[in-house]
Every structure is written in C-alpha cells, then in structure tokens.
Amino acid sequence: MIILVALFHPFTMFHKALIFIASLYLLLWAPVSAQDSALVFRSLDSIRKMPDDTVKVNLLMNRARGLYRFFDGRGQENAFLQEAITTSQKMRYAKGMAEAYNELGTSKRNKSQYLLATEYHERALKSAQDARVTRLITISLNNIGVDYRRRDMLEKAFDFHFRALKSAEKDKDDRSLAIATNSIGNIKLSDAKYDEAIEVFNRSLRIEQERDNELGIAINLGNLGYAYEGLGKLDLAIDYYKRSLAVNERIKSVTGMSICYTCLGTAYQKKKNYPLAMDYLQKALALNDKVEDKIHSADSYISIGRLLNEEGKYEEARKYLQEAIDLGLKWGFKSTLMEAYKSMSDNYKHAGDLNLAMDFNNYSILYKDSLLREKSSTEFAQMQTLHDVHQKDNQIKQLQQDQDLSQLRIRRNLALAIALAGFLFMLIVGGFFYIRHRNLQANRQTLQLELRSLRAQMNPHFIFNSLSSIHRYIWSNNQEEASDYLTKFSKLMRMILDNSQHTFIPLNRELESLKLYLDLEALRCNYMFDYSITVSENINEEEVLIPPMIIQPYVENAIWHGLVHRKEKGMLDIAVLLRGKVLEVTVTDNGIGRKMAMEIKEKKGRMHNSMGMKVTEGRIALIRKINNTKDANVEIHDLQDNGEATGTKVKIVLPAEFLF
Structure with missing residues (x-):
C-alpha cells in the first residue's frame, strides 16, 4: 500500500527508489538484533532523504515502534521517533505529532519518568485536538490519566479518564472505553471507594467480554x-x-x-x-x-516470610527473608531490601531480640530514605530535561522575534535618551538623597529576601523528611495506621503550606503543627518516646508571633540523634517562656548526648547532614541583623549526671513579636 501511494506521487525516480527501499526494510527486516546497528542507521538515513510528507512520517513511526528495545538496550533515544516529531513539526502535521508524542510519552512512562510522560502526552492531546481526530484525543486523554495515576494525583487522573470515557462513548471506541472504565475503577480502588470501584469494574468487564478480550x-x-x-x-x-x-x-x-x-x-x-x-x-x-526479573522471586520470599512470622515460625521465616535480602543485595532492589529488613525487624521483635530488631529497622529506614533521595534526583533530572525541551522549542520562535525586537530597542533607546537629557539637571540635584534612600531600602529588602529564601529551603527539607515516614504503612498494607498517618500528614502539609506564606505566625499555630509532627514521628518510631509542650501563663498564644518552622529542626535532631538510640522509652520536653521582650524556647531530651551520637554517626559512616539546623541558624542570624539586636541566638548544652551524658538542652532566644 505504501508503494502504490509513492508511485502516484509526482516525485523523481530517485525518490521513488528511496521509498521502495524503505518499504522493503519494513517488510523484510522487522526484528533487529544488536549486531544490526549499522543497518538501522542506514535505514534512518534513507528515510531522511525522502521528501517531508505523511508517507515519510508513517514510515518513521512504523520503524520507531519496532525498535524500542534496540534503542533502550543502548540507552539512547529512539532516533526514528525523534525524526518523526521533527518532520511533523516542519510540516505542521498535527496527526503525526499526536501519534509521535503519544508514543514518546508512553516510552517515558514505561521507564517511570512520569513528569516527562505527562508533558509529552499533553502535547499529544493538543496536537490531536488540532487534528480533530477523536480516536487520538481519547488515547491521549487516557494516557494523561494513567500518568497522573502513577503520580498518585487521583483527582486529575479521574478527570482525564472521565473525559476519555465520554470521548470513547461518542466515537464508539470499545477499546478506549474499556481502558478508561478500568482506569476509573482503579482510581476508586486507590481511594478506598470499594463499592463504586466494583460497579465500574463490572462495567469494564462486560465491555471486555463483548470484545472477547481475555x-x-x-x-x-x-x-x-x-x-x-x-x-x-x-x-x-x-x-x-x-x-x-x-x-x-x-x-x-x-x-x-x-x-x-x-x-x-x-x-x-x-x-x-x-x-x-x-x-x-x-x-x-x-x-x-x-522469570528473568528476580524482583518477583524476592517479593514471594518476603510474602512467605511474613506469613511464617504471623504463624510464629520465626526461625523458618528468617530463611525466606534472608533469601529476599540476598536477592536484593545482588540485584540492587532497594524497595525489596526496605521491606525485607522491616519484616526481619518484626521477626526479631516478636522473638524478643530487641537489639537485632532495632538494627534491622534502622537498615529499613536507611533504604527508605535512599529511595526518596533517588526519586527526588530522578524528578529533578526530568525537570531539567523538560527545561531543555522547552528551550529548544522556543529557539525558533526567539529567532523570528529578534528582528522586531531590535527595531523596538532602537526607538526605545532614542526616547530614553531624550527623557534622560530633560531630567539630567533634576537627577544631579536630587541624586545624592535618592541614592542614599534607595540603598537603605535595598539593604533591608535584601535581608528580607534572604530570610524568605532560607524559609523556602526549610519547608522542602521538612516535607522530604516527613514523606519518608509514610512508606512503611503503605508497603505493609496496614490500612488503619496508614489512614491515621495520612490524615495527620495531610493536615500538617496544609498547615505548612499556609504558614510558609508568612514571615511570622501566631505561636498557637506553630505549636499545633509541631504537635502534629511529633505525633507522626512517634508513630514512625513505634512510640519510642513521649513528649510534653508547656507554655508560660503570661503568654497569649494567639498574640505572640514566631517565625514558622523555627523549633522543628531541633526537635527532629533530638529525636533522631538522641532518643531513638535509647534502649528505654525517651522523653522530650518543650517549654516556651516570655521574659520581657524576649521569647525563649527550650527543647530538652534525655537521649544519649551529642558525644555518643557523633560516635555512632562516625561508626556507621556519614549518612545525613543536618540541613534543617543549618538553615534555621541562618534564619536566626538574619533575624538578628534585621532587628539589630543581640536577642536572637541558639545555645546548646550537654546535660550530665556524675560525668555521664543524660541528654541535651537547646535554648532558642528570639526578640518577641506581637500581633497588636
């Protein structure tokens, strides 16, 4: 069919020959091995020499679909797909761009690059709408819905799948209708709306039965x-x-x-x-x-180990869990190691060996933190890639605008020269006083901006650490604790987002968010510590103001470097006092002390930098500059009893701010 179309096109004999050769490649050379790389790129060069038309785009797309494994195995972008996108852009061929961007987005999603997948699928949707092809619109909507579902953004996912459902019903596209319906059911399932999910899955099941799709x-x-x-x-x-x-x-x-x-x-x-x-x-x-992918075997070993734990067969369970750990270490399965170490910790905890239970629990937490850091780095790389893609797209538009802008600049500069000449005398007379006033204002604004910047660093650091707590309950499928944790976590996130908009907030709001944080950390640490918060009677918590998130880093440090290493249950005391125009906050713990904490850190290797404390010290230093006062500092004291460490006391001193 491709050959017939080419022959009726008014091309030269050379072009016809190229199309014929490319067609033979398609018909005779579908499976490409690792040794055929030269043949692959000769095929690409042949297609590139063809005129830019729909036949060329279709050839490129067909080759791209058959060569994903070839390029993925080499860690390269699919050159045929990239060429199809470039050719479609030159032609302004919306249908070709929609198909190519859908393929590119799906390939990124299969590699867990969900941000990039969403970007490309949204481009596919726009192109499909420009082309007015309902089938492609439906496919793009479903793809975007899946992207958002993988990112746990269920409301957006539901919106796109619902739009895909309506589009598929309108176009009578049973395949897309089944996909959209099943996806909506999965969203309901993720949201624990089981009755609604059952209704949707039954509807999708009937469609698949009518299609005879087993x-x-x-x-x-x-x-x-x-x-x-x-x-x-x-x-x-x-x-x-x-x-x-x-x-x-x-x-x-x-x-x-x-x-x-x-x-x-x-x-x-x-x-x-x-x-x-x-x-x-x-x-x-x-x-x-x-199966070649051994992560499935590792998951089975963990499931069997958990079952034996529940039966009380602890020694037998350890054999299976150790198999999972061995596979995880051999193949680098971090999520498997996190779960296996957690199950091993539960095993030793129920067997009565609390020291080994704590060691394995610490290993599990390390892998959770490592997974979160890896995910954060991956998302940052995807954001950088998106930036590069947008920058490349804007280059052509920028070149077209440069000529117009140069003319505007000439006229603008002439007008400015005339205006400056007219006001030159006034500027000379009043310049000194204006510059002096401006510099004073600029210095103060600079300090304020630095303080906001440090506060902006504080919140992502805190959110990053808090998110690591949630994985244990999701992976262990402990619905009740997970629900309680998520409820408190979502409330805490809302408070953080609201508080981060202000330089100072009422003390009661800061303490409320601190209590939520302590509840979450206590839950994460299996209630290895208690805490108390006391406020002096002369303080009106609604009128006294405090910088947001100023106490939390020292509380976090007390928990993770002092209290979690205790064999017995620890205690954390937080006291807030008002002495004249000075607000004092003390954080006291009965942990192992800074000296022993440093020894443990050096023994295990440096796994964590206290970014939160560094940022907070910077904030306090800026508060001291802005207020031109010495009443803004942090004092840290080691508590001892007969020469033995009994904990740490941190005193945060701030100038008192009032609402009225």
Whole structure:
C-alpha cells in the first residue's frame, strides 16, 4: 500500500527508489538484533532523504515502534521517533505529532519518568485536538490519566479518564472505553471507594467480554477481587481471584498467574488458613523462579516470610527473608531490601531480640530514605530535561522575534535618551538623597529576601523528611495506621503550606503543627518516646508571633540523634517562656548526648547532614541583623549526671513579636 501511494506521487525516480527501499526494510527486516546497528542507521538515513510528507512520517513511526528495545538496550533515544516529531513539526502535521508524542510519552512512562510522560502526552492531546481526530484525543486523554495515576494525583487522573470515557462513548471506541472504565475503577480502588470501584469494574468487564478480550477479562476479575478484599469479603474476593487465575492459565500469562497466586495467598492468610496460604505463595514463588526479573522471586520470599512470622515460625521465616535480602543485595532492589529488613525487624521483635530488631529497622529506614533521595534526583533530572525541551522549542520562535525586537530597542533607546537629557539637571540635584534612600531600602529588602529564601529551603527539607515516614504503612498494607498517618500528614502539609506564606505566625499555630509532627514521628518510631509542650501563663498564644518552622529542626535532631538510640522509652520536653521582650524556647531530651551520637554517626559512616539546623541558624542570624539586636541566638548544652551524658538542652532566644 505504501508503494502504490509513492508511485502516484509526482516525485523523481530517485525518490521513488528511496521509498521502495524503505518499504522493503519494513517488510523484510522487522526484528533487529544488536549486531544490526549499522543497518538501522542506514535505514534512518534513507528515510531522511525522502521528501517531508505523511508517507515519510508513517514510515518513521512504523520503524520507531519496532525498535524500542534496540534503542533502550543502548540507552539512547529512539532516533526514528525523534525524526518523526521533527518532520511533523516542519510540516505542521498535527496527526503525526499526536501519534509521535503519544508514543514518546508512553516510552517515558514505561521507564517511570512520569513528569516527562505527562508533558509529552499533553502535547499529544493538543496536537490531536488540532487534528480533530477523536480516536487520538481519547488515547491521549487516557494516557494523561494513567500518568497522573502513577503520580498518585487521583483527582486529575479521574478527570482525564472521565473525559476519555465520554470521548470513547461518542466515537464508539470499545477499546478506549474499556481502558478508561478500568482506569476509573482503579482510581476508586486507590481511594478506598470499594463499592463504586466494583460497579465500574463490572462495567469494564462486560465491555471486555463483548470484545472477547481475555487479558482484559482477567485484569478486571482480579481488580474485582481486590475491591471485595478491601470490603473484607474474603470469600467473594477469593472466588474472583480464582476466576482470574483460570483465564490467565488459559492464555498462559505467567505474570498474571503469579499475581493471582500471591493474591490468593494473602487472602487465605487473612482468613487464618495458613496451610492453604502457604501453598499458593509457594506456587507464586515457583512461577517467579522461571522469570528473568528476580524482583518477583524476592517479593514471594518476603510474602512467605511474613506469613511464617504471623504463624510464629520465626526461625523458618528468617530463611525466606534472608533469601529476599540476598536477592536484593545482588540485584540492587532497594524497595525489596526496605521491606525485607522491616519484616526481619518484626521477626526479631516478636522473638524478643530487641537489639537485632532495632538494627534491622534502622537498615529499613536507611533504604527508605535512599529511595526518596533517588526519586527526588530522578524528578529533578526530568525537570531539567523538560527545561531543555522547552528551550529548544522556543529557539525558533526567539529567532523570528529578534528582528522586531531590535527595531523596538532602537526607538526605545532614542526616547530614553531624550527623557534622560530633560531630567539630567533634576537627577544631579536630587541624586545624592535618592541614592542614599534607595540603598537603605535595598539593604533591608535584601535581608528580607534572604530570610524568605532560607524559609523556602526549610519547608522542602521538612516535607522530604516527613514523606519518608509514610512508606512503611503503605508497603505493609496496614490500612488503619496508614489512614491515621495520612490524615495527620495531610493536615500538617496544609498547615505548612499556609504558614510558609508568612514571615511570622501566631505561636498557637506553630505549636499545633509541631504537635502534629511529633505525633507522626512517634508513630514512625513505634512510640519510642513521649513528649510534653508547656507554655508560660503570661503568654497569649494567639498574640505572640514566631517565625514558622523555627523549633522543628531541633526537635527532629533530638529525636533522631538522641532518643531513638535509647534502649528505654525517651522523653522530650518543650517549654516556651516570655521574659520581657524576649521569647525563649527550650527543647530538652534525655537521649544519649551529642558525644555518643557523633560516635555512632562516625561508626556507621556519614549518612545525613543536618540541613534543617543549618538553615534555621541562618534564619536566626538574619533575624538578628534585621532587628539589630543581640536577642536572637541558639545555645546548646550537654546535660550530665556524675560525668555521664543524660541528654541535651537547646535554648532558642528570639526578640518577641506581637500581633497588636
């Protein structure tokens, strides 16, 4: 078909020959091995020589779809896809751009680069709307919905999937309709709206049954099992898991069978039917051993270890958990190591060996923090890539605007010269006084901007540390504690976002956010410490003002460098006093003391820099400059009893600020 179109086009014989050669490549050379790289790029060069038209774009897209593994294996961008985008942009071929950007966005999503995926899929949507192709609009909407779902932005995901659903219904596109419906069900499932999820999954299941799509049927049956398990209807969940398993066995989907075996094992574990649960988990393990990606085997070892923990078979459980740890260390599975170490900590805790339990729990926390840092770095790299993409897109527009801008600059400069000549005498007479006033204002504004900048650093640091606490409950599927944690965390985030807009906030709001933070940290540390907050009677908490987030870094330092290393339960005391025009805040802990904390840090290697304390010290220094006072400093005292460390006391001194 491609050859026929080419022959009727008024090209030269040379162009016809190029099209014929490119077509032969498509027909005879679909699978490309690692040794065919020279042939791949000769094919690309041949297509590049073709005239810019839809035939060329379609050839590029077909080759791009067949060569993802080739380019991914070399860590390179798909050159055919990039050429298709460039050619479509030159032609202003909206349909080609929509298809190419959809492919590019999906490839980024498959590599967990969700920010880039969202950017490219939104470009695909705009191009599809320009082309007025309903099918491409629906596909783009579904793709954006999936991107937002992977980023846990459920409201936006629901909005795009709902729009895709309406578009698919209008176009009678059953495939896109099934995808949108199933995606909406998954959003309901993630939001714990199980009854609504069941209704949506049943609708998607009927569509897939009408299409006779067995993979879609298996997926929806499994999703219905998840929903009924969420409602606590374990027998009904097991029935759907078994129905999904039967379909996966029929289509010989090893991954689907493994998922079903794991789900059945988890469900029977909840029913306390441990022998049957173990049987299904062992079946999942046997299947995963046949798969090249060993992370599935590691997950099965962890699931079996947790089951044996629950049965009280601690020594046997350790063997499976150690297998998971060995695989995690060999292949670098950080999330697996985090979960395996946590399960090993629970094992030793229930076995009565609290020292080993604490050691394994610390290993788990280290890997959680490492995963968060890695995710933050990945997202930063994606943001940098987006910046580069936008910069490249703007270069052409910028070149077109330069000529017009140069003419405007000439006229503007002439007008300025005339104006400056007219006001020259006035500027000479009043310049000295104006410059002096301006410099004074500039100095004060500079200090204020520096203070805001430091406060802006403080909040991301605090949010980063707080987010690491939430992973344990999500991964362990502890719904009640996870719900409690998320409720407090979301309230704390709202307070942080509101407070960060102000240089000073009322003391009661600062203490309220501090209490929420302490509750979250106590929960994260398994209530290894208690705390108390006392405020002097002469303080009206609504009228006395304090910089936001000024106490939290010292509280965090007391917990993680002092209290968590105690074998017994620790105590943290926070006191707020008002002495004339000076506000004093003391943070006292009965931890191991700074000297022993430094020894532990040096022994384990430097894993953490106290960024929060450095930023806070900078803030206090700026407050001292702005107010031109010595009443702004921090004092740290080591507490001792007969020469032995009994804790640390931090005194924060600030000039008192009042609302009225």
